[in-house]
Amino acid sequence: MKTGKPVLTKDLFDQYLENESLFVNREVMRPSYMPELLPHREKEINDLANVLAPALRGEAPSNIFIYGKTGTGKTAVVKLLGKELRKKGEQKGKKVNVIYLNCEIIDTHYRLLQNIANQFINEWNDHVPFTGWPTDEVYSKLKIMMDKEKSVTIIVLDEVDKLQGDEALYSLTRINSELTNARISVIGISNDLKFTEFLDPRVKSSLGEESMIFDPYDAKQLQDILHERVKFALKKGTVDDDVIPLCAALSAQEHGDARRALDLLRVAAELAERTHAPKVTRHHVRQAQNKIELDRVTEVVRTLPNQSKLVLYAVLMLDKQSKKAGTTQTMTTGEVYDLYHELCKKVRYNCLTQRRTADLISELDMLGVVTARVISKGRHGRTTEIQISSTSKDLMEILHEDEVFKDLANYKMKEQARLTI
DNA sequence: CTTCCACAGGAAGGTCTGGCGG
DNA sequence: CCGCCAGACCTTCCTGTGGAAG
Numbered sequence: 001m002k003t004g005k006p007v008l009t010k011d012l013f014d015q016y017l018e019n020e021s022l023f024v025n026r027e028v029m030r031p032s033y034m035p036e037l038l039p040h041r042e043k044e045i046n047d048l049a050n051v052l053a054p055a056l057r058g059e060a061p062s063n064i065f066i067y068g069k070t071g072t073g074k075t076a077v078v079k080l081l082g083k084e085l086r087k088k089g090e091q092k093g094k095k096v097n098v099i100y101l102n103c104e105i106i107d108t109h110y111r112l113l114q115n116i117a118n119q120f121i122n123e124w125n126d127h128v129p130f131t132g133w134p135t136d137e138v139y140s141k142l143k144i145m146m147d148k149e150k151s152v153t154i155i156v157l158d159e160v161d162k163l164q165g166d167e168a169l170y171s172l173t174r175i176n177s178e179l180t181n182a183r184i185s186v187i188g189i190s191n192d193l194k195f196t197e198f199l200d201p202r203v204k205s206s207l208g209e210e211s212m213i214f215d216p217y218d219a220k221q222l223q224d225i226l227h228e229r230v231k232f233a234l235k236k237g238t239v240d241d242d243v244i245p246l247c248a249a250l251s252a253q254e255h256g257d258a259r260r261a262l263d264l265l266r267v268a269a270e271l272a273e274r275t276h277a278p279k280v281t282r283h284h285v286r287q288a289q290n291k292i293e294l295d296r297v298t299e300v301v302r303t304l305p306n307q308s309k310l311v312l313y314a315v316l317m318l319d320k321q322s323k324k325a326g327t328t329q330t331m332t333t334g335e336v337y338d339l340y341h342e343l344c345k346k347v348r349y350n351c352l353t354q355r356r357t358a359d360l361i362s363e364l365d366m367l368g369v370v371t372a373r374v375i376s377k378g379r380h381g382r383t384t385e386i387q388i389s390s391t392s393k394d395l396m397e398i399l400h401e402d403e404v405f406k407d408l409a410n411y412k413m414k415e416q417a418r419l420t421i
Numbered sequence: 422c423t424t425c426c427a428c429a430g431g432a433a434g435g436t437c438t439g440g441c442g443g
Numbered sequence: 444c445c446g447c448c449a450g451a452c453c454t455t456c457c458t459g460t461g462g463a464a465g
Contacts, residue, residue, distance in 0.1 A: 307452095333429085334428075353454060355430085355455085356452085356454075359430090362430095377426085377427080377463075378425095379424085379425065379465085380427070380462095381426035381427025382459095382460060382461060383426095383427060384428080384429075
């Protein structure tokens with residue numbers, strides 16, 4: 001830089017490498033990381049182990065359903081036990097297959113069977129293509145493959161409620177009676193307690209032989225989980241004493257979601273690192289909370305339908321205007337609707353009714369983009385008071401990404417009358 | 422106390438899309 | 444391919460209402 005020459009990339013990276021990193025192993029803090037130790041899930045691990053144990057004697061364990069909110073350790077427990085089971089099976093000479101499938105990605109009957117079948121390809125060289133075969137044929141092929149293997153297979157279906165239709169589940173439960181040498185059992189994981197209510201009764205009875213519920217963690221338990229991970233993820237002494245309790249408390253308020261707690265701490269540490277701070281502090285946690293929330297809101301706004309975007313645009317314009325005038329930053333349904341109406345004409349959209357617009361506003365409220373509450377102004381009627389949420393300051397730019405809204409960037413509001421109110 | 426504003430928000434019905442069984 | 448149905452999305456019409464002004 002002193003010589004005026006362009007900075008070489010090498011120097012840039014050198015600078016990065018010279019910076020002391022707070023992390024020892026960043027991966028440990030990511031949601032995808034599978035820990036060896038799961039604090040406060042000992043009971044669940046034990047119970048599930050008891051259910052699965054028959055697999056080691058070559059018998060099929062009961063099918064089981066596992067419920068629990070996000071971040072309560074369902075997947076982690078199942079994966080951990082799957083690993084153990086495979087290991088133990090090898091030691092004992094009883095082969096146990098554990099196949100983990102996420103039904104959010106593998107969501108149709110065909111793809112489910114295809115994926116299971118392809119787990120066996122290394123031994124028998126047949127391969128099932130990702131499309132082209134009739135589903136029945138995949139099914140019978142699968143049966144042949146499994147019978148040749150003569151082993152117990154445990155199929156884990158994560159997010160099983162995302163699976164389309166129940167034929168897929170039905171055929172999996174039916175398969176046992178058509179196998180001679182092999183056995184399968186199914187573990188279904190879901191965060192929807194009412195999921196089984198809508199299932200075919202036959203599937204329901206055979207699949208729900210056992211069930212387990214994972215309760216959310218409380219703040220104390222979350223602290224233990226965080227401590228356990230921090231040991232491996234961050235350097236010693238880089239985390240202030242009050243940081244972990246804070247992360248735990250904030251996440252416990254939500255749902256007791258361990259994933260959130262870890263995210264919070266990881267983002268906080270990343271922010272600290274970026275500002276070359278020697279330690280992660282409370283301050284960073286607060287910043288992290290804002291960042292996570294901002295990222296969430298940004299994503300929500302990007303994927304909003306255009307009419308909702310336009311309504312939001314009107315809200316943002318009114319907010320900007322009232323701030324310029326130094327008045328309080330709230331507005332009413334009527335004001336928003338009037339401006340929205342104007343904007344509609346400007347961009348040649350067909351304008352929705354006030355009734356519908358009111359619904360869109362309350363949707364924005366539920367998504368946490370704006371805050372809306374019903375108030376009465378006495379003689380001046382009853383209305384909803386709207387405010388943009390604290391994290392939604394710079395949403396205008398996101399809306400401008402959309403072609404339709406670009407033209408509005410230099411659009412000025414006509415009416416000045418309400419400034420005097 | 423009554424009045425009455427400016428909406429809230431429920432009910433019912435219309436239109437369109439997309440999946441599904443025959 | 445067609446008819447059917449469910450559900451998303453809107454409209455029309457409606458009744459209900461908190462509380463400052465009168």
